[in-house]
Amino acid sequence: MAMHEVSLIESVIALVEQERAKQDFARVFAIRLRIGALGHAEPDALRFCFDAVTHGTVAEGSRLEIEMVPGEGWCADCGKTVLLAERFAACPVCGGRHVRMTGGDSLRMVEMEVE
Amino acid sequence: MCTVCGCGTARVADAPVGPTMRAHTHGQDHAHPHGDHAHVHATPAIDFGTGLAGVSIPGLSQQRTIAIERDILAMNAEYAEANRTRLRETGVFALNLVSSPGSGKTALLVRLATALKARWPIAVIEGDQQTSNDAERIRATGVTAVQINTGKGCHLDAHMIGHALEQLPLAGGLLFIENVGNLVCPAAFDLGEACKVVVLSVTEGEDKPLKYPDMFAAADLMLLNKSDLLPHLDFDVAACLAAARRVNPQIEILAVSARTGEGLASVLAWIEGRAIAAGGSTVKAE
Numbered sequence: 338m339a340m341h342e343v344s345l346i347e348s349v350i351a352l353v354e355q356e357r358a359k360q361d362f363a364r365v366f367a368i369r370l371r372i373g374a375l376g377h378a379e380p381d382a383l384r385f386c387f388d389a390v391t392h393g394t395v396a397e398g399s400r401l402e403i404e405m406v407p408g409e410g411w412c413a414d415c416g417k418t419v420l421l422a423e424r425f426a427a428c429p430v431c432g433g434r435h436v437r438m439t440g441g442d443s444l445r446m447v448e449m450e451v452e
Numbered sequence: 453m454c455t456v457c458g459c460g461t462a463r464v465a466d467a468p469v470g471p472t473m474r475a476h477t478h479g480q481d482h483a484h485p486h487g488d489h490a491h492v493h494a495t496p497a498i499d500f501g502t503g504l505a506g507v508s509i510p511g512l513s514q515q516r517t518i519a520i521e522r523d524i525l526a527m528n529a530e531y532a533e534a535n536r537t538r539l540r541e542t543g544v545f546a547l548n549l550v551s552s553p554g555s556g557k558t559a560l561l562v563r564l565a566t567a568l569k570a571r572w573p574i575a576v577i578e579g580d581q582q583t584s585n586d587a588e589r590i591r592a593t594g595v596t597a598v599q600i601n602t603g604k605g606c607h608l609d610a611h612m613i614g615h616a617l618e619q620l621p622l623a624g625g626l627l628f629i630e631n632v633g634n635l636v637c638p639a640a641f642d643l644g645e646a647c648k649v650v651v652l653s654v655t656e657g658e659d660k661p662l663k664y665p666d667m668f669a670a671a672d673l674m675l676l677n678k679s680d681l682l683p684h685l686d687f688d689v690a691a692c693l694a695a696a697r698r699v700n701p702q703i704e705i706l707a708v709s710a711r712t713g714e715g716l717a718s719v720l721a722w723i724e725g726r727a728i729a730a731g732g733s734t735v736k737a738e
Contacts, residue, residue, distance in 0.1 A: 341637035
């Protein structure tokens with residue numbers, strides 16, 4: 338399986354464990370991630386491997402919630418901030434090719450619900 | 453499997469010096485030294501004994517939300533920075549070679565190592581899912597190589613590189629890291645290298661930079677390999693260069709043939725120029 342999403346979920350579990358060292362909890366109910374549409378992670382692949390990777394960890398049985406952040410860029414041709422559907426797309430306003438990605442590549446763990 | 457750092461899934465095989473790494477458990481908070489860059493595993497054990505198995509803690513049963521707000525790859529970034537610091541302090545200029553399988557990364561490395569070893573101390577880290585074949589090809593040139601087998605892993609990460617660096621005599625010069633052949637996953641993992649070099653061979657499609665933009669966007673240099681085959685193919689070089697520059701206007705592009713050596717001089721000049729500019733000391737003493 339060539340999916341770096343497995344590694345990403347392992348990294349999420351490591352962050353959960355780091356937090357557990359600071360404040361004790363016995364169970365994780367939900368984990369919320371913020372994933373950029375132009376980033377390196379495929380949300381479906383994250384969901385696909387989540388149960389398998391969390392099995393046997395403190396996060397076993399928890400719910401994965403993914404908040405998607407749309408891609409955003411700044412067009413040097415028309416000077417507008419625009420939504421980007423893909424990383425190197427042309428400007429949807431003026432058709433210019435000089436759009437610099439300014440957002441939408443995040444890979445963040447936002448919060449979790451615990452008990 | 454160690455979910456903190458992946459130690460259990462990757463192993464450093466056939467180390468030229470020192471003991472072979474064994475997977476180690478992270479049983480408790482501890483710092484373990486990686487040669488001269490001690491890094492701290494601040495993460496506690498993943499305790500398989502607790503969790504869902506009927507544990508209840510009186511007074512702590514109230515469900516609550518904990519804000520984390522951290523980059524998922526924060527820990528890889530910490531390992532990468534430790535590697536980068538260690539490489540800088542030892543005067544080593546490191547390149548991370550990425551490509552799809554079969555583009556000729558190892559053949560290129562054999563050429564580069566052979567051409568550069570008289571002038572620079574050189575070491576190579578080879579990443580593959582299985583086998584030490586590539587490290588053996590490098591060692592046949594007389595250059596030190598460490599093989600990392602990632603098992604099921606589809607990329608090298610910074611922690612694996614930290615372990616591999618322990619096995620190398622780091623005293624200036626050049627370090628080539630050959631990543632697992634994969635144009636997707638390695639783009640996300642900083643290893644602590646100075647530059648990524650993406651290799652694309654002319655037997656692949658010229659639109660590959662558009663299909664796998666993350667990798668080409670992250671690279672400083674693209675090597676168009678197997679250029680000796682161009683007369684026999686319909687490969688459109690101009691379209692390929694345009695595709696690469698569309699995803700990365702700053703990318704530098706050199707055509708090369710690892711088989712014939714055509715274009716090699718420009719690649720050597722690029723590497724040595726960058727290494728010297730980076731303060732990469734240490735042209736090998738005669």
